[in-house]
Amino acid sequence: MAKFKGAVVVDTERCKGCGLCVAACPSKVLGLAPQVNAKGYNYAEMVNEDACVGCCSCGYVCPDACISVYKVTL
Amino acid sequence: MEEIKLMKGNEAFAHAAVRSGCDGYFGYPITPQSEVMETLQELKPWEETGMVVLQAESEVSAINMVYAGAACGKKVMTSSSSPGVSLKQEGISYIAAAELPCLILNVMRGGPGLGTIQPSQADYFQSVKGGGHGDYHMIVLAPSTVQEMADFVDLGYELAFKYRNPVLMLSDGVIGQMMEKVVLPPYKPRRTMEEVIAQCPWATTGKVGRPHNIITSLALESEVMEATNNRLQAKYREIEENEVRFEEYMLDDAEYVFVAFGSSARICKQAVEYARAEGIKVGVLRPITLFPFPTKKIQELATRVKGFMSIEMSAGQMVEDVRLAVNGTKPVGFYGRQGGIIPSAEEALEALKTQIIK
Amino acid sequence: MTKQDIIKPENLVYGKTKVLTDNIMHYCPGCSHGVIHKLIAEVIEEMGIQEKTIGIAPVGCSVFAYNYLDIDMQEAAHGRAPALATAIKRLMPDKVVFTYQGDGDLAAIGTAETIHACNRGENIVIFFVNNGIYGMTGGQMAPTTLEGMKTATCPYGRNTDMYGFPLRISDLLKEIDGTCYVTRQSVHKTANIVRAKKAIRKAFQNSIDGKGTSIVEFVSHCNTNWKMTPVQSNAWMEEHMFAKYPLGDLKDTPKKRFDEINHL
Numbered sequence: 001m002a003k004f005k006g007a008v009v010v011d012t013e014r015c016k017g018c019g020l021c022v023a024a025c026p027s028k029v030l031g032l033a034p035q036v037n038a039k040g041y042n043y044a045e046m047v048n049e050d051a052c053v054g055c056c057s058c059g060y061v062c063p064d065a066c067i068s069v070y071k072v073t074l
Numbered sequence: 075m076e077e078i079k080l081m082k083g084n085e086a087f088a089h090a091a092v093r094s095g096c097d098g099y100f101g102y103p104i105t106p107q108s109e110v111m112e113t114l115q116e117l118k119p120w121e122e123t124g125m126v127v128l129q130a131e132s133e134v135s136a137i138n139m140v141y142a143g144a145a146c147g148k149k150v151m152t153s154s155s156s157p158g159v160s161l162k163q164e165g166i167s168y169i170a171a172a173e174l175p176c177l178i179l180n181v182m183r184g185g186p187g188l189g190t191i192q193p194s195q196a197d198y199f200q201s202v203k204g205g206g207h208g209d210y211h212m213i214v215l216a217p218s219t220v221q222e223m224a225d226f227v228d229l230g231y232e233l234a235f236k237y238r239n240p241v242l243m244l245s246d247g248v249i250g251q252m253m254e255k256v257v258l259p260p261y262k263p264r265r266t267m268e269e270v271i272a273q274c275p276w277a278t279t280g281k282v283g284r285p286h287n288i289i290t291s292l293a294l295e296s297e298v299m300e301a302t303n304n305r306l307q308a309k310y311r312e313i314e315e316n317e318v319r320f321e322e323y324m325l326d327d328a329e330y331v332f333v334a335f336g337s338s339a340r341i342c343k344q345a346v347e348y349a350r351a352e353g354i355k356v357g358v359l360r361p362i363t364l365f366p367f368p369t370k371k372i373q374e375l376a377t378r379v380k381g382f383m384s385i386e387m388s389a390g391q392m393v394e395d396v397r398l399a400v401n402g403t404k405p406v407g408f409y410g411r412q413g414g415i416i417p418s419a420e421e422a423l424e425a426l427k428t429q430i431i432k
Numbered sequence: 433m434t435k436q437d438i439i440k441p442e443n444l445v446y447g448k449t450k451v452l453t454d455n456i457m458h459y460c461p462g463c464s465h466g467v468i469h470k471l472i473a474e475v476i477e478e479m480g481i482q483e484k485t486i487g488i489a490p491v492g493c494s495v496f497a498y499n500y501l502d503i504d505m506q507e508a509a510h511g512r513a514p515a516l517a518t519a520i521k522r523l524m525p526d527k528v529v530f531t532y533q534g535d536g537d538l539a540a541i542g543t544a545e546t547i548h549a550c551n552r553g554e555n556i557v558i559f560f561v562n563n564g565i566y567g568m569t570g571g572q573m574a575p576t577t578l579e580g581m582k583t584a585t586c587p588y589g590r591n592t593d594m595y596g597f598p599l600r601i602s603d604l605l606k607e608i609d610g611t612c613y614v615t616r617q618s619v620h621k622t623a624n625i626v627r628a629k630k631a632i633r634k635a636f637q638n639s640i641d642g643k644g645t646s647i648v649e650f651v652s653h654c655n656t657n658w659k660m661t662p663v664q665s666n667a668w669m670e671e672h673m674f675a676k677y678p679l680g681d682l683k684d685t686p687k688k689r690f691d692e693i694n695h696l
Contacts, residue, residue, distance in 0.1 A: 005433055005438060006438065006445075007435045007438040007439050009439060013456075014456050016460075016461035016462070017461060018461035018462030018463075018662045019462070019661065019662060019663055020462055020662050020663065020666075023663045023666075024621070024622060041461065046435075049435055054438075054445055055622075056445060056446040056622075057622045059446035059447075060446075060467075060622045060625045060626070061467065061619075061620075061621070061622065061625065062466075062467070062470075063457070063459065063461075063462060063463050063464065063465065063466025063467045063470070064456070064457055064459075064466050065448040065449075065452055065466065065470050066448075067446070068444060068446060068447040068448070069444070069445050069446035069447070070438045070439045070440065070443040070444055070445065071438070071443055071445040072433065072437075072438050072443050074433070097523055098519065098522065098523050100519060126519075126522045126523055128518070128519075128522060130515065130518075130548075131544055131545070131547075131548035132544060134512070134515075134544075134545075135512070135515040135518075135544065135545050135548065136515075138508065138509060138512035138515035138516055138519075138545070139515050139516070139518055139519035140519070141506075141508075141509075141512075141516060141519075142488075142506055142508075142515070142516035142517070142518075142519040142520050143519040143520070143523050145506045145516075145520075146486075146519075146520055146523055146524060148523050150519070150523075164509055165509060165512070168509050172507075267524075278486050278504035278505065278506055278520075279504065279524070280483050280484045280485075280486065280504055280524075280527060281482060281483055281502070281503055281504050282483045286498075286501075286502050286503055286504050286505065287504045287505075288498045288499075288504075288505050288506075288507070289505070289506040289507065290489075290498060290506070290507035291507065292495060292496075292507055
């Protein structure tokens with residue numbers, strides 16, 4: 001059982017769907033949405049919410065500063 | 075009491091720079107203007123006024139240092155001679171586009187290419203028509219005495235900051251190298267940072283209590299770029315309207331006019347003496363500003379004189395602007411020497427006689 | 433505990449620094465420039481130097497860096513950024529001044545400005561993004577392009593007989609007495625990003641402490657012109673770029689002061 005639980009909020013209009021966060025997440029929390037944003041990008045979203053421990057790896061690698069990470073200690 | 079000193083034009087320029095409250099000089103050695111930086115290094119103004127003096131690795135670097143200093147609202151300058159000023163053209167275009175105030179001194183020597191180290195006036199086109207890429211103008215001041223080498227520093231900065239525009243002092247190897255008496259201007263303190271921010275709210279002085287300031291000449295959208303160009307052109311028209319400066323020498327009763335700037339104007343004044351001794355009524359119109367050019371004055375003269383003679387140390391450059399002003403209403407002649415040879419007063423008068431008086 | 437319970441302001445552990453503007457960056461998806469901009473902005477915020485930092489944008493992809501960093505900035509002509517930074521720092525020594533340059537800007541057209549700013553030991557920071565290619569103009573050969581690497585102007589691969597060798601300019605700069613800190617970093621993985629951020633902070637601190645010129649090289653990718661996905665580019669970069677441009681500190685020695693030198 002993880003000691004931490006996290007959640008990721010993606011600014012979907014800033015996201016360009018590069019997929020770096022998807023690759024960087026050690027818990028495989030993120031995926032690219034089947035839908036697109038106004039610019040036509042498949043933006044990142046949480047596809048496995050329960051696995052997020054709030055490590056922020058997604059945020060670090062995001063080139064467009066569109067990821068916010070929230071974290072609580074259980 | 076005024077203190078009269080004897081010094082070279084280049085030295086007078088350097089002394090005047092320190093006295094004008096200049097914040098920074100960035101240069102690179104080239105004959106015949108090296109005394110400017112040598113004098114500044116000798117004066118050590120950083121100990122007295124805090125003025126920065128820096129020998130850059132190239133003219134290219136020096137003009138880009140001027141760009142950055144001007145973008146901070148600072149009073150900055152560079153000096154060079156013709157081949158060096160060619161190298162600076164890229165930076166000058168950026169400075170003009172970003173509308174930055176600064177002072178550039180060109181102590182002209184003969185070209186093209188590496189040319190000669192002897193005096194010339196063959197950078198007229200480069201100076202007044204743009205020089206670098208794009209539609210822009212510098213304000214161009216042409217000193218003809220060592221006194222003006224000193225006095226035009228303050229005038230240059232005044233115009234540069236008034237219009238947010240680069241000002242070029244277009245001198246030549248004669249004015250730069252010759253020694254003449256000069257009364258140096260009084261010391262002005264350098265502006266404080268608060269004064270710089272108040273005078274130049276657009277400058278990159280640090281984002282304190284305002285949105286961030288950006289100095290750039292880039293506008294990828296054509297509409298924005300055209301608007302920038304239109305704004306620049308409007309400014310140049312305003313400069314043409316307000317800032318034309320010239321000296322009239324014995325023009326009141328003149329039937330013929332020598333048009334000449336810088337050291338050529340000095341020669342023409344001598345030629346006037348010779349001509350008047352022979353009963354020929356000649357005067358001199360000496361443009362002090364080459365941009366803006368005294369077009370209206372020449373047009374006014376064209377209504378009452380018989381002809382014009384442009385005397386230059388070039389193959390004939392300013393004469394084109396004289397012809398544009400006269401617009402075919404009166405004959406316009408040209409006489410010039412090149413490669414560092416200075417036309418004599420006798421040659422100038424002879425050219426007037428053969429080409430215009432006939 | 434639901435997602436909504438976690439997403440509360442008091443639980444925020446990572447978000448956009450306010451030193452980045454809200455403008456959406458023009459960079460291609462996955463471009464390293466965004467991460468590097470972000471790290472610089474974060475360090476500026478954490479060090480509390482937003483009001484006294486002046487940045488210089490280059491010509492190249494990052495020409496619009498001034499639209500993204502919420503500090504006073506100047507746009508330099510191609511390659512001239514170190515000359516600009518020199519003048520700003522000399523005229524306003526209390527400011528923190530940095531340049532942000534690509535490999536074409538710093539290692540080709542601006543080599544003279546770079547070397548001489550370093551040689552004067554200007555107390556500035558040079559951020560150098562090395563992706564082995566000219567990105568903005570469409571993927572032409574750079575001085576840093578690897579041997580055999582294909583670009584728009586060497587479509588059959590860089591032939592060293594014709595075009596010479598990849599220029600390790602940071603190795604050159606570390607030999608110059610005026611530099612105090614030369615380091616090569618990357619931003620492709622979390623651990624590297626953490627290290628890169630520390631390097632940025634150290635470089636800024638060196639500038640404040642007057643230790644000399646700091647150079648932080650970021651080995652980066654250009655997925656668009658490398659014709660790969662961002663994830664593939666990172667893998668290719670690890671495999672090929674790092675062999676030529678190994679990561680780590682190249683130099684960490686303050687420049688000597690004049691009074692410490694036996695001089696004439």
